[in-house]
Amino acid sequence: MKNYFRLIQFADSAFPVGTFSFSNGLETATSLGVVHDAATLKAYARSAANQAAFTDGVAALAAFRSARRDDLAGIIKTDRDLALFRLNFEARLMQTRMGKKMAELAARLYGENSLAGRWLETIKAGESPGYFPIAQGAAFSLASLDERDLFVAHQYGVINMVLSAALRLTRVSHYDTQKILFELGEDVDAAYEEAREMKFENMNSFAPEMDIFASLHEKGQSRMFMN
Amino acid sequence: MNDRLYADTPDPGFDSMPELTGYTEEPTAMYVGCPGKRGYLNLVFEVDDDGKSIMRHHDRRAPLIVQRELYVDEEMPEMPCVYIISSGGPNVDGDRYIQEFRLAPGAMAFLTTAAATKLAEMKRNYSGMKQTIILEAGSYLEYLPLPLIPCKHTRYISDTDIIIDPTASMFYSEIFTPGRKYYKDGELFEYDVLSICSHARRPDGEELYREKFVIKPERGLVRDIGVMGRFDVFGNVIVLTPKDKADEIFEKTGPVFGKELACGVSRLPNDSGLIFKVLGMESEPVKKAVREFCSTVRRAVKGRGLPREFAWR
Numbered sequence: 001m002k003n004y005f006r007l008i009q010f011a012d013s014a015f016p017v018g019t020f021s022f023s024n025g026l027e028t029a030t031s032l033g034v035v036h037d038a039a040t041l042k043a044y045a046r047s048a049a050n051q052a053a054f055t056d057g058v059a060a061l062a063a064f065r066s067a068r069r070d071d072l073a074g075i076i077k078t079d080r081d082l083a084l085f086r087l088n089f090e091a092r093l094m095q096t097r098m099g100k101k102m103a104e105l106a107a108r109l110y111g112e113n114s115l116a117g118r119w120l121e122t123i124k125a126g127e128s129p130g131y132f133p134i135a136q137g138a139a140f141s142l143a144s145l146d147e148r149d150l151f152v153a154h155q156y157g158v159i160n161m162v163l164s165a166a167l168r169l170t171r172v173s174h175y176d177t178q179k180i181l182f183e184l185g186e187d188v189d190a191a192y193e194e195a196r197e198m199k200f201e202n203m204n205s206f207a208p209e210m211d212i213f214a215s216l217h218e219k220g221q222s223r224m225f226m227n
Numbered sequence: 228m229n230d231r232l233y234a235d236t237p238d239p240g241f242d243s244m245p246e247l248t249g250y251t252e253e254p255t256a257m258y259v260g261c262p263g264k265r266g267y268l269n270l271v272f273e274v275d276d277d278g279k280s281i282m283r284h285h286d287r288r289a290p291l292i293v294q295r296e297l298y299v300d301e302e303m304p305e306m307p308c309v310y311i312i313s314s315g316g317p318n319v320d321g322d323r324y325i326q327e328f329r330l331a332p333g334a335m336a337f338l339t340t341a342a343a344t345k346l347a348e349m350k351r352n353y354s355g356m357k358q359t360i361i362l363e364a365g366s367y368l369e370y371l372p373l374p375l376i377p378c379k380h381t382r383y384i385s386d387t388d389i390i391i392d393p394t395a396s397m398f399y400s401e402i403f404t405p406g407r408k409y410y411k412d413g414e415l416f417e418y419d420v421l422s423i424c425s426h427a428r429r430p431d432g433e434e435l436y437r438e439k440f441v442i443k444p445e446r447g448l449v450r451d452i453g454v455m456g457r458f459d460v461f462g463n464v465i466v467l468t469p470k471d472k473a474d475e476i477f478e479k480t481g482p483v484f485g486k487e488l489a490c491g492v493s494r495l496p497n498d499s500g501l502i503f504k505v506l507g508m509e510s511e512p513v514k515k516a517v518r519e520f521c522s523t524v525r526r527a528v529k530g531r532g533l534p535r536e537f538a539w540r
Contacts, residue, residue, distance in 0.1 A: 029452065032484055040452055047453030054441075084426070084437040087502050088493035202245055204422075206440035208461055208504045210453040215491025215504070216482040 006143040010136070011153035013160055017101040017132070022094045023165035024048050024158070028213040028220065030169040038176040045162045045180055046187070051205035052158045053191040055085050056095075056133040058198045060154050063137025064147050072118055075138060076128040081200050083129045088214045095132045099123075102135035110142045151192045159184050236267040236288055239323055239357035241384045246422045246441045250382045252351040259321040259352060266291035266315075266324040270338075272307065272366075273331040280307050280334045290315030291324060300337060301534045303525075308337040311372070317345035318354035318383065326358045330366035330395070335529075340372040343404075346381040346418070353382035353420075360387065362395035362467075363430075367528060369521060373540070374402035374460070374510050377418035384420075389427035389467065391435075396468040396528045397500075399425070400517045404510055405459045415459060416444035427467055427499060435467070435499035455506065458489065462505035462513040466524055470498045475527045477501060480520060488512045492520075 013019060026044060029035040035044045059082040066074030086092045100123055106116035116138050123130035133154060140150040163177040238260060242251050257264055267288035275281050282296040292314050296307035315322075330336060346354060362368055377383060391397060403421065406414035424439040442449060449455050466476065473494065480503070482491035490505040503520050507513040514536075522533040 025453070034452055034456065043452040046448070047451045050448060050451075051453075080434075081437075083496055084434055086496055087436065087438060092496065197245065202439075204424075204439040204441040206442055207453050208463070208506055209456045209458070209489070211493065211502075211504045212482065212484065212489050212491040212506065213453070215493050216484060218493070219482055219491075 003143070003145055003149075007145055007149050007153065010139060010143065011156055013164060016105070017098045019098065019157065019161050019164070022098075022161060023169065024094075024162050025210050025213040025217065026162050026165050027169055028217045030166070032213075032216075034209075035166070035170060037170075038172050038180065041163070041166050041170065041172055041176070042180045042183070045159050046184060047207055047210060048162050049155050049159050049184060049187070050191070051207040051210070053155060053195050054198060055203050055205045056082070056131075056158075057151055057154050057191065057195045058200075058203045059131070060133035060137040060150055061147055061196060062200070063134040064141045064150050067115055067138045067141030070115055072115060072122070075115070075119055075134060076122055078137075078200075079128045079131050079134045082131050082134065085203060085205070086131075088211060088218070090214055090218055096130050099130040099132040099135040102132060102139060103130060106135065106139040106142060109139075114142060116142060147196070148192060151195065152188055155188050155191065236265050236325055238265075239325060239355050239386070241353070241355045241357075241386070244384060244422065246420050246443070247353055247382065247384060250349070250351075250353045250419070254320040254351045257321065260323065263289050263315065264322050266313070266322070268293065268311065268325070269327045270309065270336075271329045271331065272334040272336040274333045279305060280336060282307055282309060282336070283331075290322075291326070296336075302531045303335075303337075303529065306335045306337055308339070310339055310341045312341045313344065317347040317378075319347045320349045320354070321352040322354040324356040326356065327361075328359070328368070328370075329361040330363060330368055332364045333366060334363075335367040336369070338368070338370045338372075343373045344375045346375065346377045346383050348378050348380045349382050349419070350380070353384060355383070356385040358385065358387040360389045360391075360397065360399070362389070362391040362397055364392045364394050366392070366395045368397045368399075369525070370397070370399045371517065371521065372401065374404050374514070376404050377406055377421055379406065379414055379417040381418040382420045383418075384422040385424065387425040389425065389465075390430055391427055391467050392430060393469065396466075396472065396524075398464065398466050398521050398524050400462060400464040400521070402460065402462045402510060402513055402517065408459060416449050418444060423463075425465060427465075433497075435497050436495045436502075438465075438502070458506035458508060460507045460510050460513045462490075462503075462507070462517050464503040464505070464517055464520060465495075465500065466503065467495075467500040468524070468528060472527045473498070473500050476523055479523050479527075488516060490516050490520075
């Protein structure tokens, strides 16, 4: 029972890592009218989840496996590898802010001498960038959760971030967003089966329209979200 | 099979990539690695005693061909321009190409292809390209190949390794069409897989960025919002340049989101440069947007723009 409790705690949108400040590019997509209803929102959320699965998801799993071996150097290496993949400024900002908060929380929960505490020190020293998926991987390992739990929480977090922002950005109801969340849950198993075998050189993402939304957002004037 | 291998050029070693699973059967026609199917190009640019950039060295294996460098850029007449030709026509099952370009200190070059790269239908194997680009101190490369046209059931993989000095600059663009859009009833995203990877590092080994995208249209996600959306053609540009130049280019490049064209620029990690993405309905506007962006880059780095494109290209 304890493991389920920890899983729900870490995956909860109320877990204070600042998820509410980010829209994952949805703010621009709605302002352009590209996302305007439940169907278009679902397609957008699916893209966000899919591109995250084979980059952040793979990195989270690698960090989890390093944490299992208490391998701090492995965590730092995965963190730096993931940083090479983050090709836009706001995504880097979002993930390092959330990552540092998650590392701070994990250090509080498991102690300064825990792996999370030691990794937090390397983030503060500028030796590790502190990306969110890495922090998730470390925290889930410390909680003795399974890597499948981690992957599910990671995908849930990406989709839920987009859907929560959507409630404030476009004309969709709670019924719509919960239905989308429910339906996209169908894809998680297949994504995990593919991601679990991937190494750094296999990590990939293809979402050029989202990249252009991010570019528009970075140069935009009126903004409610940080990305 | 090994005794039949054409050992003159190495194999790029893509067979183990998971996205190519199921596509490594030996072709029934010419075998993988046989003469004419393993192209090789090694080009070295240097500054000669008169201070002029020249192509000092070129080594080539069919089907890849280059002829002598031309000085046809009216805005930068001192820059050698080289047109890469693939004499075999389209890339077919089992083709492997290796391209290596090196720019010595202070050298400059403009590279392109003579025609669009057609990737023919493949039944048993795949086509692959491994590139290494080395830019030494103060060198400058513009590499703008014409678009890639992946036909039905094409499988194509490329890996581009860039080693760049902090004082050098590089503009590298790729344009991907969805297929033979106007062939018969139209061939849009009917290929099997496109796997494109590029990564850069400093001469001391410091890694700068890595991008890899794998497109498998049969998954049915390529038209999703956020991926290609309603657009057909995708242009991807990597600019590696010192931070002050990147800042200037970033400021001068406005994002666009229109009916026919969308584009935007972002900063690469480690202050290494910029990445520019373009989506369009047709190749021509995407090519135009890429060239305009190249002009902005050239102005920032070399103080001059791009000439007007030749009417036949």
